[in-house]
Amino acid sequence: METYAALTNHARTLTAERELNGFTIEELCEAAGVSRRTFFNYFATKEDAVLGVKSADPFKPFAQDFLDSARTSMASSSGSTTALPLDQALLELFIKAYATMDVPPTDMGSFMQIMHSEPALMKRMIHSAMQRQRALAELIAQRQALEPEDPFANLASTLFSQLAMTSFQEFIGHSSSCSTEGITCNSTASGAPAAAEETAPDALDRFTRILTENFSHARRLFGT
Template sequence: MNDGARNEDSGGGLRARRREATYAALTAEARRLTAERTLSGFTVEEIADAVGVSRRTVFNYFQTKEDAVLGVRDEDLLAEHREAFLDTADRQDLPGALRDLVLATFDAMEHVPTDGEELIELMHGEPALLRRMDRLHADRHRQLAALIAEREGLDAEDAFAATAAGLVGHLVMSTMRELAEEPLRPADADPADPVDSAGAAGAPSGLGGPAEAPSRARLRQLLAARFEHARRLFG
């Protein structure tokens, strides 16, 4: 790789880390304000001012204030891996392909959430967050069911595809809950995920910092185990 390419990659990596730092800061501030004042007790402008960005920047990351609290980005990670998932139809069974699809979507995320327990508490006190999460879950369930149906050559509304998508959703949510509730386990760090004193992959301390690599490795471990249990149960 020449110096120009290296500089371009370095610049792109720096921009990505800055985006992740801004994303994490916006979500953290939205959750702090929700905990202190309730969801209706603050404005998007207050989130932006606290983080040092514009109101427009907040909406570049999130569609709504609820999405900022939930940490839901305005992007479709599933679509990025659609073709790879469909291409597995002739060489991999469906449980394995679904496992790899889920792992690939999490691998594409720079920041692995580790504060799920805090978010669950906020959602219990804010019906608007629960309603928004329900809508998002329903949308993603339909998208995954349609993708499964396409891979398996089924009708778009096929009950098998819907059931499989529902099972995947349950496996992911139960995994995230377990990850949020268990203590940090540095021994689970993946050697492929470098962690230095500045945090994971050079991320700013406190924003996907030292806990990031262990969390990612542990997330993969828990997800893989749950998919294997499902395979044994229904295989």
């Protein structure tokens, strides 16, 4: 976490001070106190470092569990077992993937200013999101025994990826409202105060709650 956060935070600081083209990867590594080789263990490009997007696929470690959930099962009230529904399997996949992600502390106001002033960052973020969305669609198609380009798999991936993005924005938005000097943050969406120094397990619990609540709203929207 420390190396990832150092690279990301220094990348954002340098971008704010010099613009994206005003510094090199070598200068970023020097500021973060790491080698160029270490940089590429975390990020594929300088843009990814600013965005905090790791080069590794966050779903890959859990892909087999996701596929197996179509055959392995959960117990029903009658004692029999049934395959885990796709929507529930997707929810669990995103929660597991988030648990492996490192989210560096950041000033979201400054970050959004960088995003608006550097079109290349928005372009890169969209590109990365589309890559992961396509990979997820292929995973869904494989789980559901569909053709790789099946419209259902593509739509399911698009909808759930957007739901997860909305939930993550809500999660980060709350985090950025926390005082760095105070003892508590502003109230959460549920009205409960959160500690300013939020631990990783607490952050995971909060993100899980946000994602699950938004998932429930989506199910209501479609009447399921």
